[in-house]
Amino acid sequence: MRKVLYKLWLFLFLAGITGLMAQDLNQQRITIFDSLEDSGPGKGDVIVNQTVAIHNMVGAREYGPNIEKTDNKTYLKVQGYRVQVFSGNSPRLSKDEAFNKEKEVNQHFPDIPTYVTYNAPFWRLRVGDYGSHEEAYYMLRQLTNAFPSFGKEMYIVREEVKLPIHEENGYDYETSYEE
Numbered sequence: 001m002r003k004v005l006y007k008l009w010l011f012l013f014l015a016g017i018t019g020l021m022a023q024d025l026n027q028q029r030i031t032i033f034d035s036l037e038d039s040g041p042g043k044g045d046v047i048v049n050q051t052v053a054i055h056n057m058v059g060a061r062e063y064g065p066n067i068e069k070t071d072n073k074t075y076l077k078v079q080g081y082r083v084q085v086f087s088g089n090s091p092r093l094s095k096d097e098a099f100n101k102e103k104e105v106n107q108h109f110p111d112i113p114t115y116v117t118y119n120a121p122f123w124r125l126r127v128g129d130y131g132s133h134e135e136a137y138y139m140l141r142q143l144t145n146a147f148p149s150f151g152k153e154m155y156i157v158r159e160e161v162k163l164p165i166h167e168e169n170g171y172d173y174e175t176s177y178e179e
Contacts, residue, residue, distance in 0.1 A: 076163045077161070080161035081128075082129065082161060083157075084127075084155055085101055086101050086123075087122050095123050098123040099116060105143070109127075
């Protein structure tokens, strides 16, 4: 009986250590509780008393399946809106037209991300990453004014978008694209 309990205890101990090591291999998970308990000059001392189960249930900032990190920016991937500027299915012409229109849009709006995609048989050019329909509509109006010849084929589409995250301010929703 003792051997069975010893083996069970050893198994649970090793499984726990392996799980903890696997969790912290690539990225340290920082929750709101960790941020609250972080002390420093000009900060008060905060002590949060809770069970490990509650600590694990709370989401972590900049960590999860819908967080994407590139270079020095962190993005939240959510359902949002983009402006579709072009869609064509001509095998020879549509690809070139999509990239030419992307170049024109990038020259006029250099800070707005553009996406050229191919989903057979269509080449598409979509512009922006917007969390609300109103933001996408504002951009649609600006694109229509800047490119009146594109106007008839532009409209708003619902799609997964990447919204930049800034820790100190929450989400970075830019609503003004004035030059």
